[in-house]
Amino acid sequence: MDQKLQMLLDTVRRLVRRGAYPNLSKVLAKSHPADIAHLFSYLVPKEQQILFNLIENTEMAASVLSELEHSTGAFLLEQIGRETITEVLQEMPYDDAVEIIRNLPEEIAEEILTTMQDEHSEEIEQLLQYAEDTAGGIMSTEIFSLREETTVQQAIADLQQAKDVEMVFYVYVTDAHGHLVGVMSLRQLLTVSPATQLKDVMVTDVINVRTDKDQEEVAQLVAKYNILAIPVVDEWNKLVGLITVDDVIDVMREEATEDIYKMAGASEEELLYGYKSFKVAQLRLPWLITNLFGGVITGYLMWQFKATLSEVIALITFIPVITGMGGNVGGQSATIVVRGFATGRIDLSSLRQVILKELRVGIIMGAVCGITVGLVALIWHGNPFLGLVVGLAMISAMTVAASMGALAPTFFKRVGIDPAIASSPFVQTANDITGILIYFGTATLFISHLH
Amino acid sequence: MDQKLQMLLDTVRRLVRRGAYPNLSKVLAKSHPADIAHLFSYLVPKEQQILFNLIENTEMAASVLSELEHSTGAFLLEQIGRETITEVLQEMPYDDAVEIIRNLPEEIAEEILTTMQDEHSEEIEQLLQYAEDTAGGIMSTEIFSLREETTVQQAIADLQQAKDVEMVFYVYVTDAHGHLVGVMSLRQLLTVSPATQLKDVMVTDVINVRTDKDQEEVAQLVAKYNILAIPVVDEWNKLVGLITVDDVIDVMREEATEDIYKMAGASEEELLYGYKSFKVAQLRLPWLITNLFGGVITGYLMWQFKATLSEVIALITFIPVITGMGGNVGGQSATIVVRGFATGRIDLSSLRQVILKELRVGIIMGAVCGITVGLVALIWHGNPFLGLVVGLAMISAMTVAASMGALAPTFFKRVGIDPAIASSPFVQTANDITGILIYFGTATLFISHLH
Known part of the structure; x- marks a missing residue:
């Protein structure tokens, strides 16, 4: 553990002991979600619960939750009210929400999906159809894609308005039927004249995977071609999702740990x-x-x-x-x-x-x-x-x-x-x-x- | 091996057998460097040598070389003339060139460094100073950074002209003395008004590592914070390099394999x-x-x-x-x-x-x-x-x-x-x-x- 995190842990523990919850709340608001998530691995369940309830911003709570070991996340959610769960899960990227829901007891999961707004629960239920360790199971469905007739100028304008799309580095291009036909990097967009249509400048040879591709093979592809994200298509080549490199890193680490454990007969x-x-x-x-x-x-x-x-x-x-x-x-x-x-x-x-x-x-x-x-x-x-x-x-x-x-x-x-x-x-x-x-x-x- | 690659391998082998070198050259020119590199693992040294010599474009040869196992790369270089080596290495990103040079016999390495143009050899020799498994040893020195007084408009113009900078997703911001003071994503650049100075909109809390940081810890940081690149600073906090997520993926895979091998007493x-x-x-x-x-x-x-x-x-x-x-x-x-x-x-x-x-x-x-x-x-x-x-x-x-x-x-x-x-x-x-x-x-x- 590095010094910064050690200090944060000491502070948090002191404040929990003293019951200084308002202060704690402030400390949490200033910390990086990944750091808070990391802290959780050093805390007992009771402390975890107190801490999680003190995160005031729902979006922040969602970020912390997506950074946690998914089992810890599922455990925490079991401790708080159904309504809060639903609220927090709605704030998360769908792919992370799906992973957490997979780890929840079935009846809670179903209850949550019923209370959720339809737009969210439909997306999530669709993702739950895919097997856990396939491209479909880990992809995010919030993709930034544009039609091939779009001009570069329009593309940049759309990009400026796009929200809820984490980490855009590539613009994926589709035809009128949603088939994946091309890709452009953000930087390429900046270097061509504004009136050009995407179809005239895009790269048409897009590396992609089908939803049923094994996640380990997805990771191998991303590693091999040094790409930051890989688009996921269904069996008709329609663009349905995106796997970003941060998910690939998680997959690789997970698979390596799994293999090492298995070889020693652990799991x-x-x-x-x-x-x-x-x-x-x-x-x-x-x-x-x-x-x-x-x-x-x-x-x-x-x-x-x-x-x-x-x-x-x-x-x-x-x-x-x-x-x-x-x-x-x-x-x-x-x-x-x-x-x-x-x-x-x-x-x-x-x-x-x-x-x-x-x-x-x-x-x-x-x-x-x-x-x-x-x-x-x-x-x-x-x-x-x-x-x-x-x-x-x-x-x-x-x-x-x-x-x-x-x-x-x-x-x-x-x-x-x-x-x-x-x-x-x-x-x-x-x-x-x-x-x-x-x-x-x-x-x-x-x-x-x-x- | 997937079907596409199997077909490529079959084609290449057939053409090698027939001695149809001009055709082979054309096939290679149309393939992805990563695919060519992957092919090499199925070929015997003689075939590898023929193939490598048939890659006409020096830049392409450099890309293939950086995708190869570094030992295979070093072996290939030993088979071709010193001049060609120098030419190819000069085309490569410095961090990849350094890794290959580390694997070459010392006398060849020194000879190459002497024949290389000074601007290249100086950069490379500087990188060779860092220990192989530290942030300094794996970082790339081609960084896109701007001064804090730069306006957004100017930044975009600079970005459009930047060459030789692979995969820009963040713009790093430095003060007058080259100290790392901030960071902005490309997308953020597009969403603020053109006259704004970078220092007024940049994020000042930049996650970074020192040159002597162990590469395994670098990988852990990148994985933890879900970032695409991590800037590297020297002991005075001056920005000296960048580690991108594709290098991190290589590090993670390497370290996992190393650990697995070591536990079984292999290396x-x-x-x-x-x-x-x-x-x-x-x-x-x-x-x-x-x-x-x-x-x-x-x-x-x-x-x-x-x-x-x-x-x-x-x-x-x-x-x-x-x-x-x-x-x-x-x-x-x-x-x-x-x-x-x-x-x-x-x-x-x-x-x-x-x-x-x-x-x-x-x-x-x-x-x-x-x-x-x-x-x-x-x-x-x-x-x-x-x-x-x-x-x-x-x-x-x-x-x-x-x-x-x-x-x-x-x-x-x-x-x-x-x-x-x-x-x-x-x-x-x-x-x-x-x-x-x-x-x-x-x-x-x-x-x-x-x-």
Whole structure:
């Protein structure tokens, strides 16, 4: 937290403690909505509620709300009267209002939509039709667009009067039927003669997305073409919305966090629960229990080799390193592939090369680690055959692990399961099992030399 | 890859095969630089080289180059003549040129800087002074700024003439000494009367960063305040550069990938090496070898309990599940904390709460998993004491693992080591060791009941 925010937090806390609400109200009115929203993450629900009620300006309240984690926003709204909710939501950009409504309990959501003015509720209900993580689900419907016959002079005049349109940088141009046909930047508008019609100067090759485009792909497009906003069209190419770069930034951060959490078997959803341990535990447990049974199966396989083991108890000393290294290497390969899918760096056409590379890398690293651990075994237990068994097992286990780590996300992507969530428990269990089988298999083969 | 790009790729490959270079040249001239850059990732070096040389327009070549992975860009430049390099680099925005020069072998970089026109090389050398991952290192120096006495009319006229300034959305206002004093959006400019001076209408509270600000924090600011560009000032508050949102998107993606890779013990650097397996293996091995010795230490500890083990061989069946689950839970907690640091969601003031939460979550999940695995042990080996030992060990191991997972990144952050890279091998080894000690410690305690 930077100093400025720390000072604001201290001030706010002091004023809340003292009950100096009029002063607090003034402090809030002077702060940036994003800063107030940031403060909320350091406050307990009671303080959040007091603070939010002290924001006098409805527009300001709406801005704060759109900057909040949407779950916190939904929680706050549940605490205040239905009328106030409706008022505040009406002040917000529709796309933000929709996200908050999605997080509200269904009955409250419906009640609010009924009390809302028709013009607003219709817009919002239409947006609610789109799936949450598609272009339609995140787009804003307040677009500044003009007809292709408009003159530049008229366009500038319209622009000066446009209200409620946040962040205009491009003017989108449509034909008589609302089809997207062109685009111009604000700056281009200023550099052509006033009498020109837009259709004569506009760029006709507009990068755009359909409403059902996945939000992650939208983000990739915006990042690739370095654009500030991307227009959204329906299936008939009619302009229906706009996704601005600030929304794209949110999407990218969200998707990255989601992937990172998923790879560790956690879920971004737990951010909604803050410090509620039981809820968080509940979210993480299914993945852990899956792993637990993987571990039990591995243990069961070891049990099958108990004769070998009780003959050569030294064998147990390398179990952790062989299963552990398999897990590490498999995890690396899986991570590279999962992240590659997410950023678009790896796709089905480059996949074969990537998998072959991971296999080669696995062999090389397996050789290095196998020789290392083989030498350790030789020196420690003074038995060259033990060194050989451990080394061979390590090389094979790591090679198999690397290939499995690269193949598993591919397989899950093909069958339509999110590779980020499925890969890790699968890869880990599969690696443990093959590691153990290879290790004890080799050991049983050389058993007469291991005594 | 989308259809359009697939078609372009097919066309390009066909034309390369046929040697139809003039046609290829025409196809390239009509394509978007970002699309050409994207194509490069599917081509072998030889094809990349042919293609790049066929881009006739230097400006286009510069655009393609700035869209490429910077390593691919540096590679391509090494293949073409020094003069052409210099020409192309001079056409690029300085910030992109600087990034490419940073990736070139030092002698080539110096040679280029000497041949470059002084006006360009001076700018570039100045930018090279800033550390790569700071605001100074990523900013563009082509800023559109005006003096505070300028009238709105004059400002619009200046804007119409401004060239080489990519993506103007804000006009930055400076005083006579070049200090940043205000900002106006392009749209605001259009809505005030032409004779007004900028100082009377500008917003004076400009969000800005110092040149030495970490790029990750810059990205967090831009995301937080939903701005399209952030001005960069030196230590005397003089305006020296600008970071636009498209650079921020690159930074965010880069940092997310870096964190994800690091947590798995890989490095983003390996993307530079493509399919070169030895280089990639070299990058991943140090982390693996660290883990390897962690595994050997765990094995050594198990060896200390060989008496217990050879008495009750059934104990081995739960080693994988106990060390495995510790690793999973520790990994989850570490991931939550590392990602929290990266996104700014967790900072030192909220850390205590987070660690306590992870501890509670660890206890809850430990209890659930402990009971589950205890029952498995009881049913499988028919010994209630074995169930008790396994269950107790699981609960303690998971609780310790969760706390260690949350504490390790905190510790590494405090001592200035990147938590993303250090946490995993440390947490894993520490968890394995405590898991084994707790497990065999408990087992030794109950040994008389375990037969």
